Amino acid sequence: MARANDEAAALIQELADLLSITGGDAFKIRAYEKAARAIAGHPDDIAGLDLAGLRKIPTVGEAIAKKVLDYNTTGTIRQVEELRLQIPAGVRALTEIPTLGPKKALAVYEELGISSVDELATAIQEGRLRGLKGFGAKTEDNIVRGIELMRSAGERVLVDAAAGVADEIVAALAALPQVERCAHAGSLRRMRETIGDVDVLAASRDPHPIMEAFTALPLVAEVIAGGDKKTSIRTAKGLQVDLRVVPPESWGAALQYFTGSQAHNIRTREIAVKAGLKLSEYGLFHAESGDLIVSATEEEVYERLGLPWIHPALREDGGEIEAALAGDLPRLVTAEDLRGDLHSHTDLTDGTAPLDAMVAAAHARGLEYYAITDHAPDLFMQRMTDDKMLAQREQVRELQGEYPGMTLLHGTELNIGPDGEVDWDADFLSGFDVCVASVHSHFTQDQAAMTRRLVRACENPHVHVIGHPTARSIGRRPPVDADWDEVFRAAARTGTAMEVDSFPDRLDLPADLIRRAKRLGVVFAIDTDAHSVGHHRNIRYGVGTAQRGWLTPDDVINTWPLDRLRTFLAKRTT
DNA sequence: GCCGTTTTCGGCCCGACTGTTTTCAGTCG
Numbered sequence: 001m002a003r004a005n006d007e008a009a010a011l012i013q014e015l016a017d018l019l020s021i022t023g024g025d026a027f028k029i030r031a032y033e034k035a036a037r038a039i040a041g042h043p044d045d046i047a048g049l050d051l052a053g054l055r056k057i058p059t060v061g062e063a064i065a066k067k068v069l070d071y072n073t074t075g076t077i078r079q080v081e082e083l084r085l086q087i088p089a090g091v092r093a094l095t096e097i098p099t100l101g102p103k104k105a106l107a108v109y110e111e112l113g114i115s116s117v118d119e120l121a122t123a124i125q126e127g128r129l130r131g132l133k134g135f136g137a138k139t140e141d142n143i144v145r146g147i148e149l150m151r152s153a154g155e156r157v158l159v160d161a162a163a164g165v166a167d168e169i170v171a172a173l174a175a176l177p178q179v180e181r182c183a184h185a186g187s188l189r190r191m192r193e194t195i196g197d198v199d200v201l202a203a204s205r206d207p208h209p210i211m212e213a214f215t216a217l218p219l220v221a222e223v224i225a226g227g228d229k230k231t232s233i234r235t236a237k238g239l240q241v242d243l244r245v246v247p248p249e250s251w252g253a254a255l256q257y258f259t260g261s262q263a264h265n266i267r268t269r270e271i272a273v274k275a276g277l278k279l280s281e282y283g284l285f286h287a288e289s290g291d292l293i294v295s296a297t298e299e300e301v302y303e304r305l306g307l308p309w310i311h312p313a314l315r316e317d318g319g320e321i322e323a324a325l326a327g328d329l330p331r332l333v334t335a336e337d338l339r340g341d342l343h344s345h346t347d348l349t350d351g352t353a354p355l356d357a358m359v360a361a362a363h364a365r366g367l368e369y370y371a372i373t374d375h376a377p378d379l380f381m382q383r384m385t386d387d388k389m390l391a392q393r394e395q396v397r398e399l400q401g402e403y404p405g406m407t408l409l410h411g412t413e414l415n416i417g418p419d420g421e422v423d424w425d426a427d428f429l430s431g432f433d434v435c436v437a438s439v440h441s442h443f444t445q446d447q448a449a450m451t452r453r454l455v456r457a458c459e460n461p462h463v464h465v466i467g468h469p470t471a472r473s474i475g476r477r478p479p480v481d482a483d484w485d486e487v488f489r490a491a492a493r494t495g496t497a498m499e500v501d502s503f504p505d506r507l508d509l510p511a512d513l514i515r516r517a518k519r520l521g522v523v524f525a526i527d528t529d530a531h532s533v534g535h536h537r538n539i540r541y542g543v544g545t546a547q548r549g550w551l552t553p554d555d556v557i558n559t560w561p562l563d564r565l566r567t568f569l570a571k572r573t574t
Numbered sequence: 575g576c577c578g579t580t581t582t583c584g585g586c587c588c589g590a591c592t593g594t595t596t597t598c599a600g601t602c603g
Contacts, residue, residue, distance in 0.1 A: 025575080026586095027575070027576085027585085027586055028575050028576090029575090030575085030576095030586075031575035031576055031586090032575075034575095034576085035575080035576085059575090059576065059577090060576090061575060061576050061577080062575090062576095063575055063576085064575070064576085098601090098602090099592085099600090099601065099602090100601085101600060101601050101602085102600095102601095103599080103600060103601085104600075104601090133594095134593085134594070134599080134600085135594095136593065136594055137593095138592080138593055138594085139592090139593065139594080142592090142593090186603090197603090199603085225590085225591055225592070226591090227590065227591060229589090229590065229591090230589095230590055230591070232591090242602095242603080244590090257588085257589095257603095258603090260603075261603095262587095262602095262603060265587070265588085265603090266587055266588095267587095268587090269587035269588065270586080270587070272587080273586085273587070274580095278587085278588085279587075279588080280587085280588055280589065281588080281589075282589090
């Protein structure tokens with residue numbers, strides 16, 4: 001699935017990583033890192049660009065453009081290959097150990113010949129790090145614990161797990177008398193699909209009791225670092241939480257800073273520097289006099305930098321600064337924009353709640369329309385039959401009378417077979433109000449077969465939405481391999497929507513593919529795929545993913561009024 | 575290595591905390 005852009009960007013990033021170990025110029029390393037991001041996020045396929053075309057990519061100059069050309073012709077970059085010979089892959093892996101960065105990795109490699117995490121663990125056991133300059137008893141101890149952490153937990157968690165921890169901590173701290181404001185920031189506020197650590201921000205003039213209350217919370221298993229401005233803990237499940245306490249008047253600048261991303265912050269600070277200003281978590285200051293200009297709200301900080309407020313979901317240095325400067329920021333879709341949900345299940349198949357409970361939950365969300373889409377017969381374990389489906393349709397029509405303000409749609413989630421065929425013939429399919437079609441098996445087909453399969457499903461006039469298109473399960477199953485641009489072109493051509501599935505372990509389409517699909521003219525449906533009443537709450541994660549994909553309300557068919565949606569659904573079969 | 579109404583050289587975001595040092599380097603975000 002990797003595009004040339006992604007592969008070239010990964011090589012440039014590797015070049016930066018390798019240079020940081022060999023002690024290359026820090027600014028050169030940063031230049032590579034910036035260019036890697038720009039290449040990964042560039043809308044055009046770099047495989048088709050010449051030197052001049054490549055140099056038009058921001059932060060890509062002569063030298064990096066030539067390296068990308070090198071990649072285009074040879075499939076690799078010569079300098080990367082050379083550095084790989086100097087620095088074994090295992091030495092790079094050492095920098096994955098928390099508290100062990102490039103300098104210490106190079107030290108143990110050069111002084112002791114250590115080139116893997118296992119060798120390092122053994123060397124520490126044998127006491128061979130003793131006496132090495134810069135390696136004291138505490139450092140040794142931290143490395144041992146870092147290796148343990150890396151080998152056990154320490155991996156990123158799903159967004160709902162992080163949100164649960166953040167909500168608990170924010171609720172506890174907000175109740176303290178010293179706390180004036182408290183909120184989560186970081187990658188969770190940006191709604192990244194997985195979260196490495198949770199950032200919590202509090203505003204107060206009296207930080208000490210807050211830090212004490214924080215480290216005394218029942219979920220705290222270990223205190224990693226403790227100061228009056230910043231304290232870090234780890235939960236029993238291995239999730240790190242950083243709490244920063246700032247003066248109340250710094251709230252806006254601090255929220256901007258701690259929301260990140262780091263790449264976005266570098267861009268905003270560069271803008272500040274060019275304007276003779278200095279931006280930190282404490283505010284926006286005059287560089288020379290040090291006088292404070294603004295700091296109370298994020299809006300003020302961005303405004304004084306000459307930018308409109310930028311939604312957290314966009315803050316990845318993925319083109320949002322350029323769009324903001326040009327006045328082209330999208331008005332992102334929100335949960336309030338959603339009028340309906342087009343994908344949900346009941347206990348007729350693998351849901352756990354009966355039809356009436358699911359409909360009541362949808363009504364409680366304030367939806368104007370709601371589709372029940374139980375599985376179709378090709379998923380044999382669900383034991384669906386024509387009669388059962390028709391009986392459910394009758395129940396849906398009867399239930400409609402109880403919900404005059406919400407239109408119930410009867411649909412189904414079809415199974416896309418290995419050849420792209422779906423359950424039921426055209427005649428039976430035409431009886432549904434809406435059909436979602438999804439891949440549920442044969443995940444490992446090669447790219448050509450999978451592409452044909454998805455294109456064929458799009459071309460089926462009865463299929464309105466492709467459900468969880470990549471079929472990935474975050475942390476468990478990789479996305480299927482397809483030529484996504486070809487699939488998206490088929491979806492745009494046939495008027496088939498791509499789903500943004502809100503399940504925290506799906507979030508499918510992922511944000512980067514959403515952006516690619518949108519550029520090709522695709523429309524989307526943000527659905528819960530709810531299998532229980534509680535799953536309706538997951539919609540926030542689907543909306544967050546759609547926002548990271550730069551979607552506006554108009555891109556999303558279930559923000560449309562019912563009449564417009566019906567027109568969209570109907571034109572497919574005429 | 576990139577960049578430029580401070581343009582072809584001299585800059586390049588900013589701060590907190592830790593550990594090993596006696597004033598600072600390394601790591602992290």
